[in-house]
Amino acid sequence: MADAASPPLNILLVDDNPDDRALVIRELEREFPALHVAEITTQEGFDRALGNGGFDLVITDYQLCWNNGLAILRAAKSKWPACPVVMFTGTGSEEIAVEAMKSGLDDYVLKSPGHYGWLPTRVRSALERVLRKQKLLDTENALRKSESLLHAIIDAEPDCIKIIGRDGTLRYMNASGLALIEADSPHQLLGKEVIELVRPEYRQAFEELNQRVLQGENGTLEFEVTGLKGRRAWMETHAVHLEMEDGPALLAVTRDISERKRHEAELVYLANHDALTGLPNRTLLADRMQQAMIEAKRHDRLAVLIFLDLDRFKQITESLGHAVGDMVLKMVAEQLTGLVREGDTVAHPGSDEFALLFSDVANSEDAARLAQKVLEHFEHFPVTVDGHRLFVTVSAGIAIYPTDSASVDGLLKAAATAMDRSQDLGGNTFQFYSGEMNARALKNLAMSGALRDALERDEFELHYQPQVDLVSGRIFGMEALLRWRHPQHGMVSPMTFIPLAEETGLIVPIGAWVLREACRQNKAWQDAGLPPLRVAVNLSARQFVRRDIAETVALTLAETGLEARFLELEITESMLMQDIDVTLGTMGKLKEIGIAFSLDDFGTGYSSLSYLKRMPIETLKIDRSFVCDIPGDKDDTAIAAAIVAMALTLNIRVIAEGVETAEQLAFLHSQKCTSMQGYYFSKPLPAADFALLLQQGKTLEGAT
Ligand code: C2E
Ligand code: MG
Ligand code: MG
Numbered sequence: 075m076a077d078a079a080s081p082p083l084n085i086l087l088v089d090d091n092p093d094d095r096a097l098v099i100r101e102l103e104r105e106f107p108a109l110h111v112a113e114i115t116t117q118e119g120f121d122r123a124l125g126n127g128g129f130d131l132v133i134t135d136y137q138l139c140w141n142n143g144l145a146i147l148r149a150a151k152s153k154w155p156a157c158p159v160v161m162f163t164g165t166g167s168e169e170i171a172v173e174a175m176k177s178g179l180d181d182y183v184l185k186s187p188g189h190y191g192w193l194p195t196r197v198r199s200a201l202e203r204v205l206r207k208q209k210l211l212d213t214e215n216a217l218r219k220s221e222s223l224l225h226a227i228i229d230a231e232p233d234c235i236k237i238i239g240r241d242g243t244l245r246y247m248n249a250s251g252l253a254l255i256e257a258d259s260p261h262q263l264l265g266k267e268v269i270e271l272v273r274p275e276y277r278q279a280f281e282e283l284n285q286r287v288l289q290g291e292n293g294t295l296e297f298e299v300t301g302l303k304g305r306r307a308w309m310e311t312h313a314v315h316l317e318m319e320d321g322p323a324l325l326a327v328t329r330d331i332s333e334r335k336r337h338e339a340e341l342v343y344l345a346n347h348d349a350l351t352g353l354p355n356r357t358l359l360a361d362r363m364q365q366a367m368i369e370a371k372r373h374d375r376l377a378v379l380i381f382l383d384l385d386r387f388k389q390i391t392e393s394l395g396h397a398v399g400d401m402v403l404k405m406v407a408e409q410l411t412g413l414v415r416e417g418d419t420v421a422h423p424g425s426d427e428f429a430l431l432f433s434d435v436a437n438s439e440d441a442a443r444l445a446q447k448v449l450e451h452f453e454h455f456p457v458t459v460d461g462h463r464l465f466v467t468v469s470a471g472i473a474i475y476p477t478d479s480a481s482v483d484g485l486l487k488a489a490a491t492a493m494d495r496s497q498d499l500g501g502n503t504f505q506f507y508s509g510e511m512n513a514r515a516l517k518n519l520a521m522s523g524a525l526r527d528a529l530e531r532d533e534f535e536l537h538y539q540p541q542v543d544l545v546s547g548r549i550f551g552m553e554a555l556l557r558w559r560h561p562q563h564g565m566v567s568p569m570t571f572i573p574l575a576e577e578t579g580l581i582v583p584i585g586a587w588v589l590r591e592a593c594r595q596n597k598a599w600q601d602a603g604l605p606p607l608r609v610a611v612n613l614s615a616r617q618f619v620r621r622d623i624a625e626t627v628a629l630t631l632a633e634t635g636l637e638a639r640f641l642e643l644e645i646t647e648s649m650l651m652q653d654i655d656v657t658l659g660t661m662g663k664l665k666e667i668g669i670a671f672s673l674d675d676f677g678t679g680y681s682s683l684s685y686l687k688r689m690p691i692e693t694l695k696i697d698r699s700f701v702c703d704i705p706g707d708k709d710d711t712a713i714a715a716a717i718v719a720m721a722l723t724l725n726i727r728v729i730a731e732g733v734e735t736a737e738q739l740a741f742l743h744s745q746k747c748t749s750m751q752g753y754y755f756s757k758p759l760p761a762a763d764f765a766l767l768l769q770q771g772k773t774l775e776g777a778t
Contacts, residue, residue, distance in 0.1 A: 082108035083201075086123050088134040088146050089162070090115055097190055098133060105194030117141055124153050131197060132159040135185070136170060144174055151178040156208060158200040160193075180204065234309075234328040240288055240321050242267050254330055256301035273298040273306070287313045287324045296331065308335040348422040350400055351407035359421035359429055363482045366419075366433035367475050373434065377475035378441040380430040381489035382410075382448065385467045385501035387426035394462060399426075401459040406452075406466060413451055428468075429489070438474060438506065442515035443577070445470045445504035453502070469496035470504035478507045522574050524560060529583060533559050536591050537758035540767065541610070541729060544739075544748040549768065551642070553610040553751065554592040555758045556584070576614055585617040586626060593634040593641060595761055600640070604768045610642040610672060615649045619656070624663035631667070638668030644695070646674050650685060658688065665690045672729070677717055686724060693749075694721045698732025701752070704741050711741065718747045 083106045089095045095113050103109055112129070114120045117140045123129070132150045136143035143161045150159050158180040163171050171182040180200040183193050228235055234251030238244060244263050247255075255271060257263050272280045276297035283293045292314045299309055311328040346358035354362065363379065370377035384390075384406065391399035403426065410420045410428055419431040430448070435441050449468060456463045471493025473479065478488040488507035495505040506512045528534060534556060541551040558566040575581040589611050596609045617623060631638055643664065650657055650673070661671060672693035673686075677700050686694075696717050703710040714730070721728040730742045733752030742750065759767065 080108065082110040084128060084130045085109060085111045086114060086129040086132045086150075087111050088114040088120060088132065088138065088143075090135065090139050094135065094162070094185070098193065101190055101193045102197065105198060120146065120149075124149060127154060129154070129157055131201060132157060133197070134159065134161055136161055136163045136167065136174075144170070144177065147174055147177055147179055156204060158197075158204045160197055160200055234326075234330075236268070236326050236328065237316065237318075238268050238284065238324040238326060239318075240323060242269060242284065244268050245318075245323065251328065254301070254307070254328075255299065256303040256305055262302060271299045271301070273300055283311075283313060284324060287315050288322050290315050290322075306332075308332045351404055351422045353407050353411075353420055353422040353428075355421065356423040359419065359423055359431065360482045360486075362419045362421070362431055363485060366431055367480070367482075369433040370435075370475055375433070376435040376437065376441065376477070377485075378430075378432045378435045378444065379473045379475070379485050379489045380432075380441070380445050380448070380504070381471040381473075381486075381493040382428040382430065382468045383470075383493055383497060384426040384428075385469055385497070387466075390464065390466075394460070398459050398462070402457055402464060402466060405457045405459065409451065409455065409457070410448070413448060427493075435474075438472075438477075438511045438515060439518050441472050441474060442504070442506070442511075442519065445472055446519065449502060449504060467502035469493055469499075469501045471496055471507065472504060472511075473507045474511070477511075518574065521566075521571065522578055522580075525558075525571055525574055525578070525580055528558055528560075529580075529587060531561075533561070534584065534587060534591075535559065535760065536588065536595065537760055538595075538609070538764040539751055539758040540756050540764070541749060541751045542755045544743055544750065549607065550749070551608045551610060552764065553612070553644070553758070554588065554595075555612070556588055572614065576616055579616065581614045581616050582620065585614055586630075588612075589627065590630050590634065593630050593636040596640055597634050597636040599765060599768065600636075602765075604765065606640060607768075608640050608642050608670070610644050612644045612674065613649075615646075615652070618645060618649050618660065619652065623660060624667065627664060627669060628667050639670075642670045642672055642693070644672050644674040647676065647678065650689065654685075654688075661690055677713055686726070691726060693727045693729055695729045695731050695751075696747075698752075701730050701732045701738055701742070702734065704738045714742065714747075715745050718742070718745045722746060 083102075085102070087095055087098060089098070099109065099111055102111075112123055114123055120141075132146070134143045134146040134150075138146070143163070147159050147161065150157060155178075159178070161171065161174055161179055161182045162185040163174075163182050164185050171179070174182065180203065181196045183189050183196055229249040231248060232250050234254045235246075235248040236244060236251050237246040243265050244267075247257075247260060247263060252258075252260060252263070255263065269277055269280055276295075279295055280297055283295045286293050292312070294310070294312050296308065296310045299307055301307065308331045309328050310331045311326050313324050313326040316323045316325040346355060346361075347353065348355045363377070366377040369375075384402070387399065387402070390402055403422070406428065407420065407422060410430065414420055414430060414432075417433075419429075421429040421431065423429055430444070432441075432444065435444070448470065452465070452467055456465045458464070471489045471491065473485045473488035473492060475485055479485045492505040492507040496503050499505070504515075506515060536554045537557050538552040538554055540549040541553065542548070543550045556568050556572070558568070558571055560566045572581065575584050592609045592611045596607070600606045613623075620626075627641075627643075631641065664671070670692040671690060672695055673689075673691050674695050675697040676694045677697045694717065696714055700710045700714045700717070704714060705711050718728050718730075727749060728747050729749040729751055730738075730747050731751050733739055733742065733750045733754045735754060738752075739750065739754060756767065
């Protein structure tokens, strides 16, 4: 029942018969107290009403003298589809009613006295049906609207919103997400595995997050992705659990944080670098020192910190201004960076100070060399600023981990102290923090300087040590050993200067001299009628790896006139191990010329039998370290015996080196080693003495 407050029901009543109309109105008034009825009795009236509209209900008679109810129904429905139409039909015309229902009629009432009473209920239910339909439509509309609103919002959302299924494939992604991942259409991604977009290093974390969320938790992750067109970007994702019809899924909101990451990185960079030179500042240097100390400790090496201070920098700024001073600092920074290897650190801790940090230094000599290299660089290369050529020399201070200190602060202090000392000495020099190292470095430096001149000054000479055959008791060969007659230090051991010569590369010209001198001397002895012997010359690794070694040897033989069979080259195990193919090639070429090889210091390296078999090695020299403890040391004795046995099986001659005593000789002899070299027979002798030994032609004592 409509209440009093509801607006009147607006009815269009189409009927020719005034009595029937009155009847209808009367019946309806019983149900609907507020009624407004437009009574239509002509086609014109109906057409006008159609034009006006605003009706809640149409009631029409079927039998009209100017039209029929079906036409009215159709006209009304086409004009107002939502407006219910109820029809009066005469008895016996139910088929018409059915036909009308198909055209959208909402209900009908038979036009007979017994049925009029049904009119109000029929009308009400028609109205309610329409109302319900309307409501449903409204709800659907509202739903559709809110859905498209939601889509609009989701698509307008600048973050990537996506749904990932339990199998890891993409179910949905909004427009921003597609743009973010450089997809032109959703089809490029839908159904694909999302993890493919994640950079490999973050995939595990991404997968773990997904699993957690699928189990009901929420989670957040930062990771990097590669877009479909290759753009790398940083993402931050918040994922929540989602229950879908087919099981759990994952709703993720992901944001491009590349800009923030860049900014953060920039801040970190700024906090760790010096603005003028772009070099690490003190903070980062301390950090790197920590790392370097760990590295050095792990590899059993030294970490070296070298502090550098520009000499007389104050004068530069005072006379040429701060702008020039800044330029100088920049150029020094560049040059220092060019002087060190990748992985080493050049830092600018402040003012005109620089620091070099190395984590992989073998010994203090190497540290000294590094500092020396820097000093020499600035001595030779002036810095050109604003047309001024400035020779900027530096004062360097070296601190070594772990010797000087095992802490960052300790090392910084030590390096600064050493640097101050260099300044006190007048600059353009370096000082170690430790006095003992200073002394050693100084000596070494002086030595390498002197070594440079030794060839020119003719300070080298060769001594010769005989190699003896126990069976015949005769000298069957000799080893040429280099000696340096230093003007101040006297005779310097090759153990000291050969490593120095190798480091500086001087070994190449020195080695060439040794080869030539040994060949020349040997030929001279032969020409003088002494019994012809083979001379063994030691080769250094740096000589051996040179491409032209075979040519050098051939040329030397040609120039000195010595036959190749009177020359033997001694190489060490470590030289063999470098690049086996190159080694074999070099040895092959030399063997072609007719040169024999002996393997020096055998037992100290790692040569395996399989290597030896592939090499044209004629002789093994058992290293002195195994011989000297015979027969006291059981291990060494066993090793010596094993080497002899092995060589004999391989048909390689063995020479025992460093034989000093009769016991050693007896033991080696008992093992069938019959070739020997050592003080027991003779020390290495100057050429003249060796010639005398040969001239006497006597069998060496003990060698029978
Ligand atoms: P090496 O080639 O193993 O030479 C043998 C070393 O043992 C020589 O020392 C020799 O004097 C020493 N020696 C020989 N018999 C005995 C002995 O009975 N007792 C003791 N205690 N020592 C003995 P040297 O002459 O001091 O040479 C040392 C090393 O320097 C050589 O070891 C060799 O590796 C290198 N060397 C010498 N001359 C040259 C050279 O011209 N070129 C190259 N690259 N290295 C050379
Ligand atoms: Mg040797
Ligand atoms: Mg040796």
